[in-house]
Amino acid sequence: MRLALVRLTALGDIIHTAATLQFVKTALPDTRITWFVEEKFTGILEHNPDIDEFVPLDLHGLKKERSLSKLSSIHHRIQAAGPFDLVIDVQGLIKSALVARMAGNNVAGLDRNSAKEGIASLLYRHRYPVDCAGIAPMRFASLIGQALGIEISHEMMAHKAPCLFYDPKRNRKELDAYFPPERPNLLIVTAASNPSKTYPPERWIEVVQELGDANILLVAGSEAERQTAQKIADATHARLLPPMDLDGLKYAVSRSDLLLGGDTGPSHIAWAMNRPSILLFGSTPRSMMFETERNIALTSGAPVHPCRFDKSDRSIATIQPEHIIEKAQDILHLG
Numbered sequence: 001m002r003l004a005l006v007r008l009t010a011l012g013d014i015i016h017t018a019a020t021l022q023f024v025k026t027a028l029p030d031t032r033i034t035w036f037v038e039e040k041f042t043g044i045l046e047h048n049p050d051i052d053e054f055v056p057l058d059l060h061g062l063k064k065e066r067s068l069s070k071l072s073s074i075h076h077r078i079q080a081a082g083p084f085d086l087v088i089d090v091q092g093l094i095k096s097a098l099v100a101r102m103a104g105n106n107v108a109g110l111d112r113n114s115a116k117e118g119i120a121s122l123l124y125r126h127r128y129p130v131d132c133a134g135i136a137p138m139r140f141a142s143l144i145g146q147a148l149g150i151e152i153s154h155e156m157m158a159h160k161a162p163c164l165f166y167d168p169k170r171n172r173k174e175l176d177a178y179f180p181p182e183r184p185n186l187l188i189v190t191a192a193s194n195p196s197k198t199y200p201p202e203r204w205i206e207v208v209q210e211l212g213d214a215n216i217l218l219v220a221g222s223e224a225e226r227q228t229a230q231k232i233a234d235a236t237h238a239r240l241l242p243p244m245d246l247d248g249l250k251y252a253v254s255r256s257d258l259l260l261g262g263d264t265g266p267s268h269i270a271w272a273m274n275r276p277s278i279l280l281f282g283s284t285p286r287s288m289m290f291e292t293e294r295n296i297a298l299t300s301g302a303p304v305h306p307c308r309f310d311k312s313d314r315s316i317a318t319i320q321p322e323h324i325i326e327k328a329q330d331i332l333h334l335g
Contacts, residue, residue: 001031002083005144006100007090008038008059011265012288014045015272016137017090019163019290020144020152021050027150034081036099043246044269047165055081059095078102088147089124090140092116097123108147133306137290157290164272166250175248178241179255183215184332187252187270189261190218190232191225196283196311197262199319201228206321207260208236213334217241219252219266258331260324262316263288271295276331278324282316284309296327 003024007017014037024031032052035045039056046054057074078099087107089100092115100107101123108126112118121127128146130139141152179185188208191198208216216238220229226240233240241252253259253269259277261267263284270277276294285304286297302315328334 001028001085002034003031003148004034004036004082004084004087004100004103005090006036006087006096006103007140008036008057008093008096008099009041009091011041011044012263012268013091013136013140014041015164015265015268016290017140017144018045018048018050019137019157019160019272020141021048022161022163023141023152023156024144024148024150025050028148034084036078036081036103041246044164044250046247047167048163049165050163053081057099059099075102086147088144089120090143092120094120096120100124108143110143133285133287135287135290158292160274162273164250164269166247166254170247170251172251174242175244175252176255178215178217178239178252180215183213184257184334185255186211186214186216186328186332187256187259188216188218188232188238189259189264189266190220190229192262192264194264194283194311196309196313197264197316199262199280200317201232203317203319203321204232205235207324207328208232208238210321210325211328211332211334212237214258214328214332217252217256219244219249219261221266258328260328278327278331280316280319280324282319283311283313294331296331298323298327 007014035051035054037054039058042056082103084104087100087104089096089109092110094117097120107124109124111127111129112121114130115121128143130142145152218229218238218240220226229240254273259270262280267279278296279289280298282300285306286299289297291297298319300315300318
């Protein structure tokens with residue numbers, strides 16, 4: 001069977017959807033999987049043995065350059081990847097539903113009450129209910145499982161194999177120098193694109209200062225984020241990692257003994273690669289991650305709607321540093 005998945009964005013949702021592929025391949029080993037993804041996120045899916053082909057689409061660029069020729073090129077690229085026996089739109093937006101319909105007529109997706117943009121369901125032949133309050137990876141697994149007629153249980157997901165992979169042939173000497181083998185390596189994702197998911201830098205400084213026995217490395221993306229992260233580094237023994245692409249980020253997470261961060265895409269890489277993590281939640285519910293004994297959620301305790309998030313909520317700042325420090329020390333066997 002030729003199966004196409006449409007999950008264009010965002011990074012965390014792509015990561016959580018990727019966890020399902022191993023179960024699809026186990027249940028339906030003859031399935032060939034093609035993934036349609038926004039071009040800038042291609043790197044997170046590369047080197048995944050469960051993806052037979054991925055098709056990068058520059059839909060973001062289409063917003064800047066609205067031309068018939070660019071739209072025609074995208075349409076041709078989508079159709080050239082087929083034909084498919086089944087297309088599953090995992091995203092539930094109008095744009096993702098349109099991509100799915102361009103890819104084929106036999107399209108499955110969320111029903112009107114489950115899709116983020118309910119009108120998108122009109123473009124599907126098969127519609128399935130999924131509770132938006134469910135655990136993020138299980139929501140995507142539920143839709144894919146229903147569409148394919150296979151079971152993907154919570155227990156199966158709890159014992160998944162790693163679902164993100166880096167390039168094994170790439171030279172890593174520069175990055176390896178940041179990871180001494182004699183000390184526990186702690187990675188901190190210092191910011192998120194949404195301020196409501198960002199823990200204040202002065203609080204990160206408190207955390208770092210109390211974890212002096214660990215080799216602490218800071219991850220930051222944009223120039224503004226890097227400037228803030230550098231202030232944390234200047235006030236502590238932490239070091240700011242050099243700018244990295246997604247492949248480099250996956251490798252850095254694979255070398256870490258623990259990752260700390262907010263509810264943002266790079267933070268979810270740890271769970272996907274079966275590495276320990278502590279994630280902080282203020283404006284979003286803890287159901288946005290799959291919790292395990294080594295993947296822990298700390299919340300602000302503020303009331304949060306399970307499906308609609310308040311971007312003005314800054315309650316993440318109320319999470320006490322000592323709670324993070326205590327959990328980190330337990331995982332790293334410090335103190």
